[in-house]
Amino acid sequence: MSDNQLTKHFQDQIDQEVKIEPKDWMPEGYRQMLIRQISQHAHSEVIGMLPEGNWISRAPSLRRKVALLAKVQDEAGHGLYLYSAAETLGIDRDELIAQLHQGKAKYSSIFNYPSLTWADMGAIGWLVDGAAIMNQVMLTRTSYGPYARAMVRICKEESFHQRQGYEILLTLVRGSEDQKAMAQDSLNRWWWPALMMFGPNDEDSVHTQQSMAWKIKRKTNDELRQQFIDATVPQADYLGLKVPDPDLKWNDERGHYDFGPIDWDEFWQVVKGYGPCNRQRMRDHIAAHEEGAWVREAALAYAEKRAARLETAVA
Amino acid sequence: MTHQQALFEYALRLGDNALILGQRLSEWCGHGPVLEQDIALTNIALDQVGQARSWLTYAGEIEGKGRSEDDLAYHREQREFRNVLLVEQPNQDWAYTMIRQFLFDAFNFYLHEQLTGSRDQTIAAIAAKSLKEITYHLRYSSEWVIRLGDGTDLSHRKMQTALDDLWIYSGELTQVTPLDAFMAEEELGADLDRLRPRYEEKVREVLEEATLSAPNLPYHQQGGKEGRHSEHLGHILAVMQSVQRAYPGQKW
Amino acid sequence: MKKNWPLWEIFIRSKNGLSHKHVGSLHASDAQMAIENARDVYTRRSEGVSIWVVESKHITASSPDQTGSLFDPADDKVYRHPTFYHLPDEVKHI
Numbered sequence: 001m002s003d004n005q006l007t008k009h010f011q012d013q014i015d016q017e018v019k020i021e022p023k024d025w026m027p028e029g030y031r032q033m034l035i036r037q038i039s040q041h042a043h044s045e046v047i048g049m050l051p052e053g054n055w056i057s058r059a060p061s062l063r064r065k066v067a068l069l070a071k072v073q074d075e076a077g078h079g080l081y082l083y084s085a086a087e088t089l090g091i092d093r094d095e096l097i098a099q100l101h102q103g104k105a106k107y108s109s110i111f112n113y114p115s116l117t118w119a120d121m122g123a124i125g126w127l128v129d130g131a132a133i134m135n136q137v138m139l140t141r142t143s144y145g146p147y148a149r150a151m152v153r154i155c156k157e158e159s160f161h162q163r164q165g166y167e168i169l170l171t172l173v174r175g176s177e178d179q180k181a182m183a184q185d186s187l188n189r190w191w192w193p194a195l196m197m198f199g200p201n202d203e204d205s206v207h208t209q210q211s212m213a214w215k216i217k218r219k220t221n222d223e224l225r226q227q228f229i230d231a232t233v234p235q236a237d238y239l240g241l242k243v244p245d246p247d248l249k250w251n252d253e254r255g256h257y258d259f260g261p262i263d264w265d266e267f268w269q270v271v272k273g274y275g276p277c278n279r280q281r282m283r284d285h286i287a288a289h290e291e292g293a294w295v296r297e298a299a300l301a302y303a304e305k306r307a308a309r310l311e312t313a314v315a
Numbered sequence: 316m317t318h319q320q321a322l323f324e325y326a327l328r329l330g331d332n333a334l335i336l337g338q339r340l341s342e343w344c345g346h347g348p349v350l351e352q353d354i355a356l357t358n359i360a361l362d363q364v365g366q367a368r369s370w371l372t373y374a375g376e377i378e379g380k381g382r383s384e385d386d387l388a389y390h391r392e393q394r395e396f397r398n399v400l401l402v403e404q405p406n407q408d409w410a411y412t413m414i415r416q417f418l419f420d421a422f423n424f425y426l427h428e429q430l431t432g433s434r435d436q437t438i439a440a441i442a443a444k445s446l447k448e449i450t451y452h453l454r455y456s457s458e459w460v461i462r463l464g465d466g467t468d469l470s471h472r473k474m475q476t477a478l479d480d481l482w483i484y485s486g487e488l489t490q491v492t493p494l495d496a497f498m499a500e501e502e503l504g505a506d507l508d509r510l511r512p513r514y515e516e517k518v519r520e521v522l523e524e525a526t527l528s529a530p531n532l533p534y535h536q537q538g539g540k541e542g543r544h545s546e547h548l549g550h551i552l553a554v555m556q557s558v559q560r561a562y563p564g565q566k567w
Numbered sequence: 568m569k570k571n572w573p574l575w576e577i578f579i580r581s582k583n584g585l586s587h588k589h590v591g592s593l594h595a596s597d598a599q600m601a602i603e604n605a606r607d608v609y610t611r612r613s614e615g616v617s618i619w620v621v622e623s624k625h626i627t628a629s630s631p632d633q634t635g636s637l638f639d640p641a642d643d644k645v646y647r648h649p650t651f652y653h654l655p656d657e658v659k660h661i
Contacts (some may be wrong), residue, residue, distance in 0.1 A: 024631045046350070057338060060558035061385045062368050062566035065341070071613075072344050073357040077608055080350045084592040087574065093594065094571050102560055118558050118567070151592070157612070168567075175565050267333035284346070292348025294473065297410045299596035300464025300570055305465065306597065349572070351604040358607050451589055457605065462596075 014215050019145040022088040024157050030214055033207065034144055036105070037216060039096045042082035043107035044076045047281050051115040052124060060118055067164045068121060074157050081150040101286050108132075110193050110265065112275030119172055119186035125165015127187075127194040130232060133158055134224045135198070143215040164233065173239050180240075186209045187236065188244045195259075196267045198225040204264075218228075229257050320496050322435065323377045324397060327387070328494075328540060329441075330370030331398035334388060335548070336419060338364030338555055339406055341362050355455065359416070362448040367440045382527040384521055389559040393548045401550045410431040410463060410473040414481050417456035421517045422488040422510075425454045428507040438503065457521045464525025471526065478522070479530050486535025489514060494540070575601040577609055580617035587619050595596050598622075 001009065006025050013020065020026055049072050059065035083093045099105040110128055115121070136158065139151040157213065172183040199221040204206055211217040219227075229248075236243050247260030269275065340360035347353030371384040401419055406412045427449055430442035464472040489511040491499075498504025522529055538544070558567070572594040576585035590609050595601035601620040609615065629637060645651050654661065 020468070021631070023628060044344075044494040051343035056341045056344055057554045058557050060389070062334075062364060062371075062388055063385075064567060066364050066368075069341055069344060069357060069361055069364070073361070075612075076345070076347075076350055076353045077611070080354070080593060081348070081591055084574075087592065092571060092574075153591070157609060171566055176562070178562055179565060288346040288348070291408065292359055294467070294469050295352075295463070296572060296596075297347040297570075298463050298470030299600070300572060301470075302462040303600075305599035351595065351596065351608060354611075355604060355607040358611070458599070458603075 011213075014143050014213075017215075019148060020143055021145045029210070030216075031215060033214070034147065035086055035091055035096075037211075038082055038086040038089075038147055039099065040106050040108075042079045042086060042096065043100050043105055044111065045079035045082060045108045047111045047285060048128075049075045049079075050281055050284055051111055051277075052121060054115050055118060055121050058118070059121075064121075064133065064168070066128075067160075071125070071161050071164060074161065077157070078150075078154045081153055082147075085144075085146040085150040091293055097289060101282070101289070103282075104135075106271070108197060109270040109275060110197050110280045111281060113189070113193050113268050114276050116189075117182050117186060119169065119182040120184050120190070122165050122168030122172060122183065123186040123190040125161055125163075126169060126235070127163040127165075127190050128197070129158060129165060131194050131197045131228050133162060134228050134231075138218045138224065141215075141218055146302060165187070166239075169239055169241070178194065178255055184241050185241070187241050191244050192200070192263065192266075193270075195229070196263055196270075198222070198228065200264065200267070228261055233257055316493070316497055317424050318501070319377060319379075321501075322438075322503065323374055324494055324507060325498055326370050326374035326377060326438070328397035328399075328483050329383075330367045330374055330387070331372060331396045332402055332419075332423075333363045335366035335396070335398045335551060336402040336416075337361075337367055337449060338551055339402065339404075340412075343408070343412065344407055359452050359455065360513060362445075362452065366441070366445045368403075369444075373437050373441065385559070387418065389556045391557060393544055393552050394542045396539075396542060396544065396548060396552070397547075398539055398544075399484070399487050400536055400545050401481065401488065403539070403551060404481060404484060405547060407477070408473065409459075410477040411481065413456055413459040414474065414477040415461065416452065417460045418481065418485050418488070418518065420456045420484075421521070424449050425510045425517075426505050429510060432502075433504065434502045435530070439502070453526075460521055460527070461525040464522070464527040474525065474528055478527055482530050483534075483536050485518075486532075487537040487539060490535075490537050496550050502565040572596045573624070575605075575620045576623050576626060577605045578619040578621070579605070579609055579615040581614055587617065590614075592623060605651055618661075633659075 007027060010020070010024075010030075013024075020030075050073075051291065052068060052072050056065065056068055059068050083096060087093060088098060096105065100107070110131075115124065135156070136151055136155050139146055140155055142148045142151065169183050169186075172179040172308060199205055202220045202222045205221055208220055212220070233243060233248065245260045247258065249258050250260045268277070273279075333545065337360050340356055340363060344357050344360065347356055365386070368384050371387045375382040375384065375387055396406045399419075404411070404415055425447070427446040431439050431446060433439045433442065460474065464474045465471070489507045491507050495504065495507050499506040499508075518529070536545075545565060573596075574592050575595055576592050577590050577599075579590050580587045582630050593601065593604050593608055595604045598620055601622075605618045605620055606615075610618070641647075
């Protein structure tokens with residue numbers, strides 16, 4: 001088949017909701033977009049371990065400690081599933097990690113904000129995981145098979161993450177004045193960055209249109225953001241916490257909440273590397289990777305030695 | 316020492332060993348040498364903290380003053396902790412972490428094997444549940460000790476250094492305190508004199524395969540079992556207990 | 568050249584009576600570690616009772632180019648399906 005025919009066949013498959021699998025022909029642009037998006041998603045999971053990992057040692061009860069440990073561990077697992085999905089596109093994890101360390105690949109900017117109090121473990125679970133879930137549920141229907149399958153697994157596991165976050169906040173707002181204040185402060189700090197997680201407005205999003213045509217994404221940034229706000233505001237009301245947006249108001253006509261303008265200058269500042277923790281997060285990740293190099297090498301050396309010994313023993 | 320006091324102290328020690336080691340291991344979460352091992356080590360941390368919860372809850376029940384697992388974990392001073400010195404030693408790197416884990420697992424395995432036969436039914440039950448987890452831990456840490464001991468020159472050196480540094484804390488594992496003697500006598504706890512040769516044999520066997528050599532030390536450090544700790548425990552607790560201490564009496 | 572741990576494909580039997588099913592992949596330095604990593608990565612929520620690991624490079628896959636020639640010819644072999652054969656309703660248990 002000619003390239004044109006292949007492209008047409010490919011788009012027909014997509015339009016008919018037939019999943020694309022690793023060995024199928026695909027346009028180079030599709031492959032590149034997937035690698036970019038899946039690896040960005042994987043990096044987000046892995047860098048996302050750091051702000052929460054910051055509180056494992058200080059979790060204020062043993063029940064909270066095991067829940068948080070299990071949650072952060074899940075994120076490692078999700079990173080792993082996603083790296084595996086990306087690897088089916090012919091790039092290996094080490095290369096993806098190198099791109100991250102060289103600043104060529106991005107991760108979700110939200111993880112460049114610091115986790116300052118225990119309440120942040122609540123807000124991250126509730127808002128950050130909540131926002132991520134909106135995106136991830138959509139991606140269970142994405143057109144690339146391995147990505148969709150990874151997302152199904154991730155969504156299944158994620159279901160407890162948001163609940164554990166919300167439960168932390170629920171406990172705080174039912175506690176002392178100090179605890180309530182801690183919860184409110186945390187919502188104040190995380191609300192806007194959580195809204196920014198969905199990315200720029202649709203008209204400013206360079207990839208949205210192509211991504212939708214290829215059915216990698218199935219909803220636009222603004223649709224997902226609205227969906228998130230509509231779901232989350234009543235949850236904030238239940239907690240008795242005030243969402244830090246004076247313009248936030250239910251709009252009967254639209255059937256949605258109206259909300260105030262997002263500070264896109266702040267968004268781009270953090271994306272471009274000037275957020276509160278960008279350098280710290282990257283330094284920590286690079287350090288772990290480099291300090292692990294001798295371990296990875298030694299394990300491989302041992303495996304090779306052992307295989308050689310077995311061969312000699314057989315011969 | 317009354318029967319009740321002894322049981323309480325013994326459950327605390329088992330709980331504190333698991334808790335402090337779990338706390339140490341959880342420091343690795345997000346910083347492991349490779350994603351797969353980050354996940355693996357966190358599983359062990361989760362097992363340890365889980366075991367700590369069982370033992371501390373039981374300790375609170377024996378004591379009968381209404382103290383919960385969290386009261387015991389978060390509101391005791393370091394002198395009241397009963398864990399062995401080995402588990403509070405810092406992670407340093409993967410070599411120290413694996414040597415520490417292996418020495419502890421080897422001991423902990425035979426300990427729990429004996430505890431499944433305790434005349435105290437709760438001890439026997441918690442031990443039986445934990446033993447499955449510890450069996451896996453021991454396999455995991457043994458394999459890593461062998462893999463890195465017999466890996467590259469660099470990994471061998473790192474492992475030997477870790478072993479040289481941590482060996483001095485290994486004697487305390489099987490040291491018989493008056494509490495151990497009492498618990499063995501009453502068939503409630505483990506008979507460490509009976510345990511020691513099996514533990515030593517396992518360690519010898521794995522170190523040999525790992526091409527590592529255990530130092531021959533005239534003395535060992537001890538005191539953790541009686542609440543005399545190294546400098547590290549104070550720091551662990553300062554971090555672990557910080558939120559509870561800053562806001563006393565609150566629910567979390 | 569820097570070498571990485573090889574990639575392994577993981578198959579898990581969720582309970583006895585079912586076949587092993589592909590669940591994903593991971594990196595490990597040898598087969599034993601691959602099994603243990605699979606246990607830690609893919610059975611954290613009691614998803615399995617048995618694990619197979621196969622190094623990815625040992626899997627030979629059919630080519631999508633041949634999908635037509637490999638699989639389409641089966642489509643018109645309707646006589647392989649029970650509904651192809653017409654029996655009276657009175658005949659039971661067949």
